[in-house]
Amino acid sequence: MREPSITQPGAAGRNLAASIAAARDELRGDIARGAGGRTVLERYSDRADVLLRQLFAEAPAPKAPVAVLALGGYGRRHLCLHSDIDLLILFGGAIGVSEEAFLRAFLHPLWDVGVVVGHQVRELSEFEQLETDNPEFLLALIDARPLAGARPLFDRFSSAFHTASTHAFILRSLLGLIDVRHAGFNDTLYQLEPDVKEAPGALRDLSATRTIALLTDPLLLRKGPTEPARFDDAEDFLLRVRSILHLEAGRNQNVLGHELQERTAELMGYPGAEAHQRVERLMSDYFRHARIVSRSLGWARRTAPLPVGPNLGLSRDGIRFMDPIQAARNPASWMCAFEAAVEHHTSVSEEALSCIQQHVDRYRADDFFPGTNDRAALVVFLKPTRGLYDRLSEMHDCGLLGRVFPEFQAISWRVVRDFYHKYTVDEHTLLTIRNLERLTGDVEPGRQRFANVLAGLSHTELLVLSLLLHDVGKWREDDHAVESERMADAALTRLQITGEARATVLFLIRHHIQMALVAFRRDTEDPDVVKEFADFVGTEDRLKMLCLITLADVGAVSPDTLTPWKEELLWRLYVDTYNHLTQRYGDERIGRNQAGLDRLTADLPADVTKPELERFVEGLPQRYLHLFAPAAIHQHVRLARNIRPDEVHVSLDRVDGAVWSLAVVTLDKPKLFSNICGVLSSFGMNILRGNALTNPNGLVLDVFHFTDDESFLEMNPDAPSRIAAVLADVVAGREDVAVRLRGRERGVLHSKSSIRFPPVVRAGNETSSRYTILDIVAPNELGLLYRISRVIAEHGCDVDLVLIATEGGKAIDVFHLTQRGAKLTEAEQLALTSDLQRTLEEIR
């Protein structure tokens, strides 16, 4: 049974050919009187509607609900004499035999009588995906008008189609299409033989102007440089001219050429004794109207808010709510305004800020983040980028920041009197974030080294979050860092930030002063001071974050507090600590009765015993305890159980979106590290970071984080077991990794990074008491680690420890090497580094 109809069929149109001929004759008569403008075309469109409804009614009903929609110019009721009749035939279900029968019955009679129909047939479900490759069709849909069939189906189409993101796409496409079209006319409307449809200032521009208003601000044209009545006059004039062109040419002809100008002027009744005088008057009128259209379009393009999100538009005064009443009821959308402002490098409009300020007190913190996506969007928003300080300041000024983070409200306009601080606590806090964001984009030359540190971090939003909350404890007079940490804990719970991220933020807040104390007050040339600080921070990432927090924090105390002198002290402490963490950790091993193991043994899983765990960690670098959470360490213990020579125990997990983690436990043997890297490369895995650790008994634990760029793991359910089997075969010597890689010779051995810089290779014996330290910094690419480790293996070096990192496109690897149980001699180092340099240069 059909759904309720849009219209019922009329009595007219039973004889289609006669009806069409009658309608066209009537239109021809009107045009010949020079009256083929808007009113006449609307009447002609209405007659076409009647005929189509009649055909619709007479066609056999399909099983699926169906609706016929008029599109484009016909949708606007401006059907010209020889224009195509553009239709969308929309089905509410799958198109089958009965639907095809309907189409034949509906369309064939039109074709039979010579009507040119531009028809599109779609199922409603097809509108779930935007047809981005067909912007002209999407534009035509903007003017869609229901002609016949199921009204509910049309309504469903409307809600699926008219979304903010679709409107934004269409608007962008429209602006692009206008530019291309205008370029075809050398961007001038003053054409001697204008195309009254396509030329600048002609009908398509007029329609584009209306579309821009419709998509952005329906009242836009009322605010424009031209009175709406004059705009309507221009439309009527252009349609009258176009109608005459169709009539005189007998086809869809839109160019007002010289040969038609006299006749057009005559039909439109221009006075003048001579034909050229009448033509001049016609053309003068044409240019006047085209200029009105052109100016209106230009103004609309400059001023219309660009849809940038649900109920959000980008206008000259920043991001605004398209519908402030709807925005007031939806606090979850407010953060979107600030996120859009950051993304589009603009501000939030005063109007939107006033709307928020007016309603903000009605809502609680949770109302701003009702869902996981909202919280995820906040995290993205907090990544340091230019404009973040300004947006956070706007949020603070309109009261939103203190609602989203009630902890921050506690330090609003808070004055703490001391000798150094020049600003209130809230402003100091926001300035720290400004200092951080100034390490992005164009960075002042002296700060580039800190900017590089920031660029090397993956979760920079944790820095902003830490800075935002680092001084909230200053609402009290006592040790503010402790109170800030306590308050931040509640905020993190609310934002559902857990695990390592949470621990990192709390660490940074609790200890945000620590690095300044060490850098500025202690003798950082003393290796013991550096070692103590390195033990305190534990990992390179925390060191980097604390360094940046310190820089941002000290710089926000007053304009003069962060002197180049202090920056230098801070940088030196950073470098010395970084070197200690990456180059000396091999000298510091976990002892038998190591303090600090309580964290691991306090909450042991049932299948792991304390002696077993202690045996496993003994002799591994102390760094191991900083690198891995207890659960990961317990898993490593399980992997190490009953390991025998040539066996490989592995675990493979997805850790963070596209990143996978592979833990490999085996017993040491020559070329082991190179072989494992080779196996991962042979499966197309791009190694991002990791650690290779060896204990004095030859137990090897390698942990790699990598991306599966070829989706091998996604597409093959048995992928983990296949990787494990190949690893076992290669490590046991049953398969040669070089043979496996032959098929990938081009990809792995000749893969080239998209970024280019001279590789750095340096070996030295000065930092570690046990190892030769090999530093490599090179453009990252597939198979790089395999190529490096193969050269190292060829030089007979044992790889005891490896630290693998990537920052952007840069691979940063630190190897701890020995040869026959001792450090490499200078000659051996030179031979190795020369070979490595050559290998890395070859692939540049």
Added chain:
Amino acid sequence: MKLIKSIVRPNKVDEVKDALAKLNIAGMTVTEVRGHGKQKGHTAIYRGKEYNVSLLPKMEIEVVVADAVADDVVKAIVTAARTGEIGDGRVFVLPVLESYRIRTGEREA
């Protein structure tokens, strides 16, 4: 009067200040400076690249004292700022010809 100008490690400023306070020397000027002495800097390595660090951060402390206590002040500074390692710094003693208090224009003895 003597102007005693000392270049010390940054972390030694507080100890020098304490030592001077014990001699009832309250007024001083402390400036962040960079330079090198016999050390002529050193080479630092970061991510495999070597950097020549020629100017090291130091603190300059200036005090003007009566001739009679100048030796004690120098001793106090040297004792407080010493670690025994290269880079401990220098103390210079200069004569001061005249001194005026800006607020009153008064010449000090």
